[in-house]
Amino acid sequence: MIMSRIQAPPDEAQGNLTDRLLAGLPAEAVLTDPDVTASYANDMASFCPAGVPAVVVLPRTVEQVQHVMRTASELRVPVVPQGARTGLSGGANASDGCVVLSLTKMDRILEINPVDRIAVVEPGVVNAVLSRAVGEHGLYYPPDPSSWEMCTIGGNIGTASGGLCCVKYGVTAEYVLGLDVVLADGRLMSTGRRTAKGVAGYDLTRLFVGSEGSLGIVVRAILALKPRPPQQLVLAAEFASGAAACDAVCRIMAGGHVPSLLELMDRTTVRAVNDMAHMGLPESTEALLLAAFDTPDPAADLAALGELCEAAGATQVVPADDAAESELLLKARRLSLTALEAVKGTTMIDDVCVPRSRLGELLEGVERIADKHGLTIGVVAHAGDGNTHPTVCFDAQDPDESRRARESFDEIMALGLELGGTITGEHGVGVLKKEWLAREIGPVGVEMQRAVKQVFDPLGILNPGKLF
Amino acid sequence: MIMSRIQAPPDEAQGNLTDRLLAGLPAEAVLTDPDVTASYANDMASFCPAGVPAVVVLPRTVEQVQHVMRTASELRVPVVPQGARTGLSGGANASDGCVVLSLTKMDRILEINPVDRIAVVEPGVVNAVLSRAVGEHGLYYPPDPSSWEMCTIGGNIGTASGGLCCVKYGVTAEYVLGLDVVLADGRLMSTGRRTAKGVAGYDLTRLFVGSEGSLGIVVRAILALKPRPPQQLVLAAEFASGAAACDAVCRIMAGGHVPSLLELMDRTTVRAVNDMAHMGLPESTEALLLAAFDTPDPAADLAALGELCEAAGATQVVPADDAAESELLLKARRLSLTALEAVKGTTMIDDVCVPRSRLGELLEGVERIADKHGLTIGVVAHAGDGNTHPTVCFDAQDPDESRRARESFDEIMALGLELGGTITGEHGVGVLKKEWLAREIGPVGVEMQRAVKQVFDPLGILNPGKLF
Incomplete structure (x- = not known):
């Protein structure tokens, strides 16, 4: 189970909990219908267990939040704060008997x-x-x-x-x-x-x-x-290998360029997007790089960047002429994760970030891992940051494929750490990666982080079972 | 005294301390001659008490630093880490009986x-x-x-x-x-x-x-x-009032400009620089604004910025033609603090940062405070950040003037907080402003910060008496 220090309160305490919450919150801000509260149990991560919340509260004021926290502290009930639950690491998943504290109504x-x-x-x-x-x-x-x-x-x-x-x-x-x-x-x-x-x-x-x-x-x-910067202008560059695309990224960054966007889609991702949206991206491509500038003269900057791509072996370089063409090129990138989800019905989106000089090794390694497990893994990456989202496509109804998906997901994190990277560039640790945090930050780091947690949350009621 | 929790060890323990340090450090890295160690007692802040260090260590490796900290922990001796001691808040001042840990030899x-x-x-x-x-x-x-x-x-x-x-x-x-x-x-x-x-x-x-x-x-x-950005090009704009210069700053920032430098010198500072360096800055000026761009076309950007200055009432706008002229304009700014020091022999440099929309009110208030105390206070400011350095000029041999200097220094911090600012934009709290930290961050903030300190330094040996 994901709860570590807090036991779910007995039903009696739960009644008490609701009454106590209602003393400082309007009735419409306290949801107890199990069908309704169950819909607040999960964020968008795969493979992350979630508990059954006791109650969902939707405060509108700071004072109401204070009341919720005072009540939870007094009753020793865990509190799971939530926004829109679009997270990808289970960080907003409910724990058994918790108060889900949704901040969505505080939206001014x-x-x-x-x-x-x-x-x-x-x-x-x-x-x-x-x-x-x-x-x-x-x-x-x-x-x-x-x-x-x-x-x-x-x-x-x-x-x-x-x-x-x-x-x-x-x-x-x-x-x-x-x-x-x-x-x-x-x-x-x-x-x-x-x-x-x-x-x-x-x-x-x-x-x-x-x-x-x-x-x-x-x-x-x-x-x-x-x-607000000027409207950005986008360029697409096609490469005959992932390594060549990563080489281009290195040349761009070493060359002192400051693009406003530098994204990579691998072959698997390009094909998935074509299959779903019929965008006519080149099927022969092994890697597609998208770059943009929001500078005063983006066309000139893109031309210089395009030359670096060609020097790195780009087979085709297509600069957009205007904002509409730029949006079209970006659309392919924006559809990537949805398209990869369509491949097998379910995805696990990894979030490994490596020094950008090691990006090529990461791509190679992910391909090796996909082959080893007989899985489709598409890579989309914020290439300029070295932040990759290797996305494992699998059929969640197939237990063996699900197991292999989880194994490959973990192997990708191990590879990221080997390359001097981090297990999470931007999605967070949550439930999904908490076994991995200690591998990255080491025992002294974990000890100090836990001690900091203890300072702010001595009762262990704040989002228990996450991070550590 | 500045020490709060740690008592100076008796002489006997001090002998023991040096021997223990020498067990893990080469002899030349352990300084005990009182004349030498005394020279490590202070950073560059005025009005900050400093203690007498027991010993100064100059480690060259991580292992040597670990040895120092293990020794200090075992003997419960305070440790004061130091760099070049150019700080302006007493944060690197020694406490009685401490180990001064100078990191200057670890310079690779x-x-x-x-x-x-x-x-x-x-x-x-x-x-x-x-x-x-x-x-x-x-x-x-x-x-x-x-x-x-x-x-x-x-x-x-x-x-x-x-x-x-x-x-x-x-x-x-x-x-x-x-x-x-x-x-x-x-x-x-x-x-x-x-x-x-x-x-x-x-x-x-x-x-x-x-x-x-x-x-x-x-x-x-x-x-x-x-x-590395292109070489920046500088513009100087003269104003007939501090308020007009601050209005120009607001117009520049609200106008979406991104200068690489936006500095302000008040009349007092301009005159002090003229007196010292005979730079021929306009004596009639009430405020001088220096702005720069390191963009691809800095001259064009400066021209647009110059127009905003004129709209705000600049009496003269002088853009530099090249790097040499730019450096000359900046030289006046770089000499400011030295020139203000020459006015009365000693200065206290404040570091109040306010929202830039309140910059004019801060300048006005500082003038009021200077008048009230009959003191010369020059203001130089990183105006684009709202970060001001009101510099109180006084004769340290004159006890009454020194008292007034200290009072005006504090009144400037109070004014900064009133205007929604902070007591320190970039110089830190150290010893100088520790009475003020609580006023800024409040009792709950202080309690949590102290608890965080306790996590990392349970014995209270790390730079005691600073910050809190």
Whole structure:
């Protein structure tokens, strides 16, 4: 089971729990119908066990969140914070008898300030809603996970989400200046600042970013914004081998280029997209590289980048002429995961990030692992970051294939670590990778991380069974 | 006294301490001559008490640092880590009977990798040495504190240093990917990664950045690099009031510009620089703004920025024609603090950062405070970040003036907090501002920060009496 320190409370306590929660929350914010609460049990990860929540709460105010945490602390009931449950590591999965604390109703944008280049938001604001709202002020909130039309800023902060933009603009962590956090015991703590710089005390803001709801409940965030860049222009380059495409990535980055996007799709992925969407991508390709610039003269920058691709052996280089053509090229990338899911019905999406100089070795290794297990594994990658999503396609009804899928998934993480990489570039540890965290950070690291967890969550009620 | 939890060991224990240190360090790495060790007692802050160190150690290897920390833990002796002691908050000041742990001999650049855009360094590498070394590979390490020719990367990490570059490139924290840290008990812990992205577990790397040596000893750092940008071109704009200059800053930032530098010097500072260096800056000016771009077409970008300055009431706008003229304009800014020191012999340099939309109010308030106390306070500011260095000029031999200097320094911090700012943008808390930290982060914040400190330093031997 995924619960480690907290026992599910007996039914009697559960009745007590609901009553206690209702003392500080309106009736419509407390869901107890088992059919309804069951629908909050999982995020989008495969192979991650989930428990049965006792109750789902949907607070609308900071005070209500404080009430939930005070109640949970008093009754020693685990609390699982959730955003839109688009996560891919089981980090938002319920545990037995828990309070699911959904932050989706706290969805107000409180401030957008173009001079200070910040936004102040509640955690339930959807990424795309914020992106569009700041866009109207000439501003840009870069982090753009694939699920950006659904996922929430609170969830993005919990997993330190990335996206296509990271090669130029970095991950969510770079954009979180300050937080209001409700602690396990219900007290409110503010971290960080609304200024561009600040070094007063330890950086607890960054400690919370990526902590997967295990240290406290983020109820407000001060986010840094950038000026909205010019519309990006995209180029596609086709290669006769994955190695050549990775060589191009290395040349581009060593050459000092700063593309706004540098993505790779392998042969398997290109074919899956063609099969699903009939996009007419070249079937002969072994690897497709997509690059973009959002600079003042993107066509010139793309031309220079195209030359590097050709020098690395690109068989074809196709720069888009305008925004519409750019979107079309990107569409193939955006459809990749859906297309790979269609191959066998189920996928496990890995998230191994390696130094970009080792990207070619990772691709080679994944191919070896796929062959060994007789599986289809498509690789899409934020190539400029060395962040790959090897996606294992399998039939979940076939126990042997499922076992091989899980084994290959693990072997890919082992390979990533061997190459000096990390088991997770942007999806987080959650339940899915917690056996692997210790391999990456070592026993001293685990000991110190557990001790930090103990500081913020002495009763072990915050998202128990995740990360460690 | 600055020591809180640790008593100075008796002389006998001190003899024992030196012998024990010598068991794992070569003789030349252990300094005990009181005249010599006294020279390691202070960093560059005014008004910060310092104790008398028992011994200074200069290790050259990680194992030697581990030996020092094991010894200090066993004997319960405080350890004060030091880089080049250019800090401005007393964060590196010795405490009575401490081991001063100088990392200056661990000064090797271990790796520069242009594909992965990283450098791996020991903590004693001087900022300028690293900057030049990566420059030879077409790379750029942005953080550029004023002391960059002397200060070390380890010190920069300890205080999360900034500099002139921050308005475009951010602070030291943005460039630290991973660390090797010797813990208080001598164990070695690795944090972070050498990949562009990574979210495996809590972000302990960022917890160490800015922790002022109070959580562990950084012995190796993996730093992110950027491609070297084109040479920047500078513009100077003169204003008839500080308010007009601040209005220009707001217009520039709200207008979506991304200057590589946006600095402000007030009238007092301009005159001090003229008096010292006879630079012929306009004596009539009330505020001088310096802006730069390192874009592909800096002249065009400066022209647009110059128009915004004029719209905000600039009385004169002077763009540099080339790198030499740019350097000349910047020289005035670089001389500011030295020139202000010459006014009265001693300065206290504050480091208040406010939301840039409040910059004008801060300037006004500082003028009011200077008038009230009959003091000269010059303001230089990283205006694009809202990070100001109000510099109180006083005669340290005059007790009353010294008292007024200290009072005005504190009033400036209070004003900064009132305006939604922070007491320290880039210099750190150290000894100088520890009474103020609680006012900024509140009692819950202090409690949690102290608990985090306790996790990493249960005996309270790491840089005691700093921060809290």
